[in-house]
């Protein structure tokens with residue numbers, strides 16, 4: 001890919017960084033790695049193709065993550081991954097919601113990393129609704145690669161794609177919502193490109209909805225000075241309004257890309273990756289770098305901890321390892337102790353709420369029942385827990401700790417976390 005930035009010193013810097021950006025440069029994607037930091041769980045738009053509720057480790061699509069991090073945890077994760085993956089060149093924030101809907105968290109995350117590393121390239125992906133508000137801050141922060149998803153220029157088509165948009169506290173629906181989103185997207189894109197930011201446009205091709213209209217979108221964003229467009233197939237996410245739509249085939253995608261290539265360069269190597277993706281684009285290592293794996297080495301010595309008694313509910317298949325997902329547990333082992341000594345005080349049975357995707361919605365009631373059944377506990381120690389369950393526990397002041405080692409080490413770790421709170 002050739003770069004078209006203005007000929008300033010700064011643009012030379014962007015050119016160099018872009019050569020090592022695996023999404024912006026087709027050549028770089030075999031050599032350089034990116035990591036996504038999932039620090040932005042909320043979104044201000046509801047696209048009919050999106051469902052962020054599922055966080056199955058086997059699913060790879062935008063919006064899916066196995067963990068949501070605070071900016072401090074994100075820094076920790078960055079340092080860990082940087083140490084292990086030499087080719088890491090890009091840190092991106094791509095949700096699992098919208099990077100700008102959670103601007104404070106996104107900004108803090110980039111600032112934390114900037115303070116310890118000046119080489120890495122920052123990248124963010126957004127629906128564009130808040131670009132007019134934050135475009136200048138994005139530039140000041142040094143983010144030179146921004147992706148905006150623009151699916152249509154026509155509000156009538158937009159009304160079929162977006163269920164609603166929430167802007168400045170007001171919820172908009174239908175054509176009005178699509179008009180507002182489009183206006184902000186176009187204004188934000190132009191603002192960024194005029195200031196040398198390399199803007200990539202993602203377009204989800206939804207057959208029967210926007211497919212015939214995509215060349216017009218591409219022409220328009222070209223006029224606005226974008227760098228590349230990325231036409232992606234619809235992945236019918238379970239539980240989304242478009243779940244029964246058929247997935248657009250790569251043949252159809254490539255035919256459309258070939259038409260649009262005449263206007264602007266096309267990205268053809270996108271992996272539609274998870275919000276916590278790590279590694280080369282075609283070699284996701286996100287599960288290896290889950291924070292619960294990092295924490296094993298960092299268990300603090302129990303001697304240093306306060307002598308408070310804690311009650312901790314553990315999910316474990318056989319009682320030795322923390323090896324069960326929160327949603328799969330039909331029984332919690334309740335431990336009580338101070339960090340040095342723990343004893344089992346109860347085996348508490350509950351009705352598990354996760355029986356797979358099909359029945360996921362009907363699991364809400366069971367989930368609430370489980371959370372109520374754990375009200376007397378300070379923490380849940382579990383191999384993995386979904387974002388929504390975590391949030392619900394948090395509201396009851398029950399701390400969730402993800403861990404993947406022995407129950408004993410996990411209990412010590414959980415207490416160290418509780419003592420630090």
Ligand code: CLF
Pocket residue numbers: 022023024034036062090091092093094123124125147200230269270271272273281
């Ligand atoms: Fe991430 Fe996106 Fe930045 Fe890349 S992904 S924020 S530009 S660092 Fe890349 Fe993944 Fe495709 Fe995105 S392969 S989904 S295009």
Ligand code: SF4
Pocket residue numbers: 043044045046047050051063095096097098126127
């Ligand atoms: Fe999902 Fe992104 Fe659409 Fe928000 S903007 S609903 S996170 S696809």
